[in-house]
Amino acid sequence: MPEIQAAPHPHQAVIDPTGRYIVTPDLGADLIRVFQISNSSNDLLEREPLKVKPGSGPRHAVFWTHTAHTASNHVQRHKGPNGVSRHIYLYVVTELANTLTGYRVDYPDNGGLTFTEVSTTTTFGNSPVPDGAAAAEIALVVSLSESLGS
């Protein structure tokens, strides 16, 4: 086992789009730890973490809110008011496995976050991952044409 995984190593603190949760990818424990921000103070309450693939070493993550505006005569699931549907995703980059994995994030009524994996790839796309690669950072860029078209 790599030395970095002999103990927990939270590597980043990320606030979710609702502003109610902080998640921390843990490079040593293969978890995305979830903390709920208390309604009345700034205390953090630990909730059920997301377990990622053992040995992958999650390092950084970024949330993305996908808002889709569609015409009212289109049938759609998860329809919100005025034909707007909103989904929140979390993308995680792993240092040891060099993967990029996307999860849909849901907010159950009793609190905490649930995650459903929707896609995974490596940080090298269709190319082989070189020896010694160690993915370190993730940044999100949303293209204007994509958001207008969805």
Added chain:
Amino acid sequence: MYLPIIAALLVASSKAATILYVASYGGAVSTLSLSQQLLGPYSLRKVASTTACASNPSWLTLDQQRRVLYCIGEGLDSKTGGLTAFITHCNGSLSRVSATDTVLGGVNAITYGVGASSAAIAIAH
């Protein structure tokens, strides 16, 4: 402070400047100014530096609204990590206003707060 707003209004006639704060494990937190000659080349120069961030600076978080820069010290060469708060000034300089020890290994931080007047910082170690 109104100076930044006045500077923005002068952009069209002269250069624009952007401030970049840089933390170094070696102990310095430096302020760099990125400026561009009107439609011309960019230049980057150091305008301030401080060693007042304790314990091997590893991460910077800027609270733009309150004009506070938080520096996380990872504690590579010491027994504890550190959290140091600086007030930012328009000329790029930083004034240390508060500091505290933390556990070792701080590498990333985020500010948050319940309500308009409360503030908290979460540090990943």
